[in-house]
Amino acid sequence: MIAVLGTGLLGSGFTRALLRQGNAVHVWNRTAARAQLLEADGARAFASAADAARSATRIHVVLSDDAAVDAVLAAAAPVAGQLVVDHSTTSTAGVIERTDRWRAAGITYLHAPVFMGPQNANDSTGLMLVSGDRATVAAVSPLLAPMTGKLVDLGKRVDAAAAFKLLGNLFLMALTAGCADMLALAKAMGVPAADAATLFDHFNPGVTIGARVKRMLDSAYEQPSWELAMARKDARLMQHEADHAGIALALLPAIATRMDAVIAAGYGGHDWTVIAKDFVR
Template sequence: MIAFLGMGLLGSNFTRALLAKGNQVNVWNRTAARATALAADGAKPFENAADAVTGAEYVHIVVKDDAAVDAVLEQARAGFKPGTIIIDHTTTSTEGAIQRTKYWAEQGFAYLHAPVFMGPQNALESTGFMLVSGDQRLIQAVEVHLATMTGKLLNFGTEPGKAASMKLIGNNFLVAFTAGIADTLSLSRSLDVPFDDVISLFENWNPAGMVKGRIQRMASGSYSQPSWELNMARKDTGLFIKATEAAGMPQIIIPTIAKEMDKWIEKGHGADDWTIIGHDSIVNPKKK
């Protein structure tokens, strides 16, 4: 039997998918109505988290943050049986994942952090990506179970917090990527270019293939053989800003990037590759 704690968009669709595969699933949610709604799909709802996990081999949880994970698991622990495996899909801090792994081991239970790059539809269809790291014997023991829930299970090795770190890195990219799209669409509106034409551009010119090479170049710290000089990149950035300001269409991140470019140009790096703007944070970080 499986217990699932947290019936948000991901949790509810994970539950529906598990039920469709013939599993018995007990469910709990802080707002009880969300758990009760899953009864129509065959889940067994409970008002108390400890009752929901009683007898469960796997206890899955996906809630808001570190504090919520800790609070809900403490509520549920009275129902854990010997051998219960806790599988946490919540996006949390790396430190939190490490601390929970240690804490629950001391309590006699296995805890595995398994965050996901999956939307609600992915959870329902068992597609997308699930990340794990830590005790490889534990991962091997739950691999078949987790593989039924996702399109691809990514194992990042023996560090307990590595999966949490990789999830945060991925989400950081998604946030920056989305802000970049917003700025791009702001420019397209400023230039009276229909969004359909923007879509057509990216259907034919796909910059996704540049990501790996760009990361490698920026991580190397070598900028002396530019593919796009900083001076020229700054010139183009000025055109973006001029066009959007003239149209009254503010941008989110481009003005900040322009200021960082100016800083490096003032240092004498205008003829270097424009990726030098990330040097201090990537190659030469000033850690406390």
Template sequence: MVAFLGMGLLGANFVKAMIKKGASVQVWNRTPAKATALESEGAKAFENVADAVKGADIIHVTLKDDASVNEVLATASTGFKQGAIIIDHTTTSAEGAIQRTKEWKERGFTYLHAPVFMGPQNALESTGYMLVSGDQTVISQLEPELSKLTGKLINFGAEEGKAAGMKLIGNLFLVTFTAGIADTLSLAKALHIPISDISALFDSWNPGAMLPARLKRMSAGTYNNPSWELNMARKDTQLFMDAAAHGGTKLAVIPAIAVEMDRWIKAGHGNEDWTVIGKDAVS
């Protein structure tokens, strides 16, 4: 028997996928209607979270944050089966994941943090990526169960909390990437360039393909053989900001990058490769 706590878009679709694979799933959500909606799919819904976990060997969790995970698990624990396994897919702090692993182990339960890079459709189709780290014996035991839920299970080794950290790093990149797209569209709007032309550009030129080489260059920590000097990158950055201001649009991210560039130029790095702005992060 499996229990699943948290019927948001991700949790609900995980449950649908489990049921399609033949699992019996008991579900709970803080808003009961979201849980009862899954009864038509074959789930059994409960209003009381302690009732939802009764008899469950594995309890999956997809909630909001550390506080909600701690609160819900504390309330649910009165219904835990002896030796039950908690698998938490919530994006949380690394510290929270480490603490929960320790505390639940002391209480006789296994807790594994397994955050995901998935959208609702990935959860429904069992695609996307799931991250784990920590006790390798536990992970080996749960790997068959976890692999049913994802396209790829990525094991980051024995360090507790590392999966949580990797999830935060990935999400930071997604947030930065999306904010960069927003600035790109703002500049296009200022220059009266239609989005269809932007799409055509990126259909032909994929800057995302540069990521591995850019990461390698920045982490190497050598900047004295520039492919784009910081002074020149800063000049172009000013052109972005001037064009946006002239066209009546606002850039959210670029002005902060300009400030960072100015700091490094003032420190004497203007003739070095512009990736020097990441030096403090890798040194």
């Protein structure tokens, strides 16, 4: 029997997928109605995390943050021999502390965060990350592989999966904020949002990510494809358009501040990826 603690959007998707794969699943959620809805799919809902987890061979935790994970696991009171798989996005320090604490109690705790939406969890697609003790990862991976489209093992560092989840989410935030700033700038210049979006029918900046990161890692700044000073000039033009229209941009001012600092250090003639120079040494 498998227990799922936390049946929000992702937890509900995981539960339905596990049920379709023929597993018996016990569920619990702080808002009991969310867990009870899954009884129509064949799950058994419980009023307490401890009752849901009792006698489970493995416990999947899908919660909001470190505090929630710690509180729910304390309430669930897993016993020696049980496996806890935590899919929550949490801090690296929290993962290290929980791994050590539960190991001392005879319980295997493995952090396995995901890059998934609710439909991915339901369809067993998307990406799941694991890391840590080699024997634990080897033993648990066959149990997790059916829950995801791709299971990525990031090595023996216990908190690597947590770190990479935060890295990925930061990139998604920056990407989304960049899109929002682009639409804000379009509004400032009188370009309808739908028209602005057609830019990506012809222009795919995603294909340049690998090359940009490689240039940063190689510190290959001295033969620029776009000089930092020229990029800063363009940022100034963008900010002027937004200011003239009275529209605030969220991301561009922070980028401009970083550009100014690096230009002041003497790198205006270098490739604009030099803004990463302090972080790759």
